Amino acid sequence: MTTDATPRLRAVLANREFRALWFAETQSLVGDQLTVVALSILVFDRTGSALWTAAVYGLTFLPALAGGLGLSQLADIYPRRTVLVATSLLQAVTIGLMALPGMPLAVLCVLIVLAKLAAAPGISAQNSLGREIFTDDQRYLQSQDLRGISSNTAILLGLAGGGLLVTALGTTWALAIDAATYLIGAFVVWAGVRGRPAAGERGAGWFGAIRYVFGQPRLRVLIWLSWLVGFAVIPEGVAVPLVQELGASNQAVGWLLAADPLGFVVGTFLLSRYVSAEGRRRALGLLAIVPLLLLTTFVFRPNLILSMLILGLSGVAGAYFITVGATFITWVPNEIRGAAGGLYRTGLRVVQGIGVAIGGGVAQLLGSAGTAIAVAGAVGVVMAVPIAISWARVRTTGSPGIVTS
Structure with missing residues (x-):
């Protein structure tokens, strides 16, 4: 309902x-x-x-x-x-x-x-x-x-x-x-x-959840939307070299790390207060692109204040992520929600870990944390656009089914 x-x-x-x-x-x-x-x-x-x-x-x-x-x-x-x-x-x-x-x-x-x-x-x-x-x-x-x-x-x-x-x-x-x-x-x-x-019942289990989730186009695209956070998390992994690059003190590392979650809280409140559940689902594709697009502005080498502002705004737009997770759980049948939710969170942790590791490697290779963040944002946008198009196509199709063991 x-x-x-x-x-x-x-x-x-x-x-x-x-x-x-x-x-x-x-x-x-x-x-x-x-x-x-x-x-x-x-x-x-x-x-x-x-x-x-x-x-x-x-x-x-x-x-x-x-x-x-x-x-x-x-x-x-x-x-x-x-x-x-x-x-x-x-x-x-x-x-x-x-x-x-x-x-x-x-x-x-x-x-x-x-x-x-x-x-x-x-x-x-x-x-x-x-x-x-x-x-x-x-x-x-x-x-x-x-x-x-x-x-x-x-x-x-x-x-x-x-x-x-x-x-x-x-x-x-x-x-x-x-x-x-x-x-x-x-x-x-x-x-x-x-x-x-x-x-649920014994027998369906985790493999049953995998078959169901990746067999449903809507759930598959939601998984892809969640994996985009692997690009958005890269600034956290290079916060220390970024602060050094900006010529700021080590105290600024905490400020940079706090900018995204603070923006996320603000964005979540605004979406919750002013946008309906269906409206948020319609906007998922666009909202997934915005945080990554904001990260590309690090190519202009913003100062500390502007960097915090960019990361804060990225966090505001990143509040879309709650809608992704809630929609995923809603569209998964109750009898496999535990296993499917575990699959969702595991994939999320893997892409975050990979994102941080690759981001650090790129920063080392390029000699610039800011440039690495901009590259991550650009690659993320390239990935996010077709996913957003897929979401617009599958959002209103299909319906949750019942999983049998």
């Missing part, structure tokens, strides 16, 4: 079940920012090695790839509230163990991997539950807008004060706080979300 009304963001919080999911996720995200900073400080203090610090940080991403591919289907096989509560408790235990003073580095790495593996089915369960709670397209999309605003605000808070807070509290307390957020989240979800039976 779709409605033309565009209710305010706070209207979705009137739903008790969504309010519980949103609160549990948001406070855990804030705690996660502390953990990322705490782990970096902890590992560097013990080893004095930038390589070890980067390697341990990389462990926060790699397990999510494997988990997204294999474990996300648990959100279809078992009741989703149960999956979300169980994974939250497992994360609370693993992060709590990390907080123990003197934990050996090898054990710390294992615990990081376990915590991130547990996160995959939990995220799939949360995303799938959101669509079960809101059957109205507009309300569901607005619920995802609120999640996007909250998650990016948490990132901004982490950039702004995570280091200071961890320094003041110490790494042990920072990790303990994050573990506590998962305990609180598990309780809130169990108390506030209604129990539902498992949506």
Whole structure:
């Protein structure tokens, strides 16, 4: 069911079940920012090695790839509230163990991997539950807008004060706080979300989700639209050399990194407040091109202020991304939403990682981070235009089907 009304963001919080999911996720995200900073400080203090610090940080991403591919289907096989509560408790235990003073580095790495593996089915369960709670397209999309605003605000808070807070509290307390957020989240979800039976059956699983997603033209194009973020994320990977190129202090790195998520929050609010769900779907192709087009202006070597403005505006236009993800989940049958959502997020992480790596390589080859960003924007536009044309062609065709095992 779709409605033309565009209710305010706070209207979705009137739903008790969504309010519980949103609160549990948001406070855990804030705690996660502390953990990322705490782990970096902890590992560097013990080893004095930038390589070890980067390697341990990389462990926060790699397990999510494997988990997204294999474990996300648990959100279809078992009741989703149960999956979300169980994974939250497992994360609370693993992060709590990390907080123990003197934990050996090898054990710390294992615990990081376990915590991130547990996160995959939990995220799939949360995303799938959101669509079960809101059957109205507009309300569901607005619920995802609120999640996007909250998650990016948490990132901004982490950039702004995570280091200071961890320094003041110490790494042990920072990790303990994050573990506590998962305990609180598990309780809130169990108390506030209604129990539902498992949506899928054993047998369809992840391969069934792959066959379905890539067999549907509309879902296939949505995947391509999401992969364009691999170009848009490149400025994050070259922020440090870009600041040096601009002749600014290292403090400006945080400002540059904050520009995009701040713009994303603003763009999400504007779209949510003033554009209907259908209007946003119609504009997806155009909105996907704009952020990349803005990045091409780095060829003119803007100064620090203009660079922040460009990245901020790119973030505003990049708010289209929430509509891509919400539409994907909406058009996937409920019984495979967990596995399909895992496929979607895994692809997203892969293209982001590849984008950052290639962007750094191009910056090294060209001797200029700004030029590398401009090249990424230009290549992204070339890729985005045919994808936008494909979206205009397939947007109104087809309909969700039922997957059988």
